[in-house]
Amino acid sequence: MWRRVASLSPMISSSSRSLALNQAASGLKLGESFATHMINPEERASPPKEKAPFITFVLGGPGSGKGTQCEKIVETFGLQHLSAGDLLRREIAMNTKNGATILNLIKDGKIVPSEVTVKLIQKELESSDSSKFLIDGFPRTEENRVAFERIIRADPDVVLFFDCPEEEMVTRVLNRNQGRIDDNITTMKKRLKIFNALNRPVIDYYKNKGKLYTINAVGTVDDIFQHVLPIFNSFEQFKESRHVNPKSTISSSLVESSS
Numbered sequence: 408m409w410r411r412v413a414s415l416s417p418m419i420s421s422s423s424r425s426l427a428l429n430q431a432a433s434g435l436k437l438g439e440s441f442a443t444h445m446i447n448p449e450e451r452a453s454p455p456k457e458k459a460p461f462i463t464f465v466l467g468g469p470g471s472g473k474g475t476q477c478e479k480i481v482e483t484f485g486l487q488h489l490s491a492g493d494l495l496r497r498e499i500a501m502n503t504k505n506g507a508t509i510l511n512l513i514k515d516g517k518i519v520p521s522e523v524t525v526k527l528i529q530k531e532l533e534s535s536d537s538s539k540f541l542i543d544g545f546p547r548t549e550e551n552r553v554a555f556e557r558i559i560r561a562d563p564d565v566v567l568f569f570d571c572p573e574e575e576m577v578t579r580v581l582n583r584n585q586g587r588i589d590d591n592i593t594t595m596k597k598r599l600k601i602f603n604a605l606n607r608p609v610i611d612y613y614k615n616k617g618k619l620y621t622i623n624a625v626g627t628v629d630d631i632f633q634h635v636l637p638i639f640n641s642f643e644q645f646k647e648s649r650h651v652n653p654k655s656t657i658s659s660s661l662v663e664s665s666s
């Protein structure tokens with residue numbers, strides 16, 4: 408029989424620890440799902456310790472390439488990708504009780520209430536067997552960030568910011584061709600305003616905390632990924648999983664870590 412137990416990692420932040428401890432106390436499934444190994448009788452004698460998940464927030468304006476780079480990160484490092492936008496669009500597709508409201512907000516480029524988005528993310532975290540997550544397109548506002556901390560009781564280990572000029576983002580979104588209701592110039596203009604007003608303070612917050620990695624998001628998908636690679640390679644837990652260019656190092660011209 409398999410049982411999920413783990414030990415506290417020295418790399419986890421204090422509030423990630425509080426997530427683990429909280430779940431250990433409450434017996435919630437989220438805390439159970441972060442590592443697995445076979446339990447033996449000696450381990451049964453000592454109380455199980457919980458390991459916090461490794462959380463990456465992926466930020467950037469609309470069309471900056473967040474989703475595209477997430478796919479590459481997943482391929483190379485095996486994190487679980489949770490796109491907040493996809494979770495919201497799934498609510499629309501499934502016609503849930505919030506579906507119609509979410510549709511209207513997305514159509515207008517507005518931000519869905521934090522409680523709704525965080526609960527969707529929480530459900531995914533709790534039902535996952537993974538211990539490392541890419542949360543793409545969230546938090547969009549300071550209120551989102553605070554709600555995540557309050558409900559999930561965790562902090563991100565890494566925050567990626569794909570920094571892209573507005574004209575480039577507009578071109579990419581108008582050519583995205585995925586049938587999205589918000590991929591039009593009217594909504595895009597609103598989204599850019601909201602990004603500058605509400606998401607930039609979140610980016611600044613993580614910069615001040617020393618967790619932000621700013622990546623120049625102009626160039627080919629592969630070129631940009633070359634600047635993402637060394638960020639994950641610098642964390643012990645991803646060294647085993649790297650498949651591409653293991654010798655790459657952070658380029659100061661294209662990747663700026665505020666830490």
Ligand SMILES: Nc1ncnc2c1ncn2[C@@H]1O[C@H](COP(=O)(O)OP(=O)(O)O)[C@@H](O)[C@H]1O
Nearest residue numbers: 469470471472473474475579582583626627628
């Ligand atoms: N580096 C790039 N250069 C050109 N087009 C790109 C690049 N990265 C992504 N794209 C394209 O731009 C569009 C938006 O990318 P996406 O990953 O959906 O961005 P986001 O999730 O930030 O909105 C997609 O059609 C994608 O294929």
Ligand SMILES: O=c1ccn([C@@H]2O[C@H](COP(=O)(O)OP(=O)(O)O)[C@@H](O)[C@H]2O)c(=O)[nH]1
Nearest residue numbers: 469470491492512513516517518519544545
């Ligand atoms: O945490 C989130 C993520 C997305 N959205 C809504 O979903 C839309 C699309 O988000 P997504 O991340 O899919 O867009 P992208 O930046 O990838 O174009 C946003 O404009 C918002 O209306 C939201 O309200 N909260």
Ligand SMILES: [Mg+2]
Nearest residue numbers: 473474492544
């Ligand atoms: Mg996206």
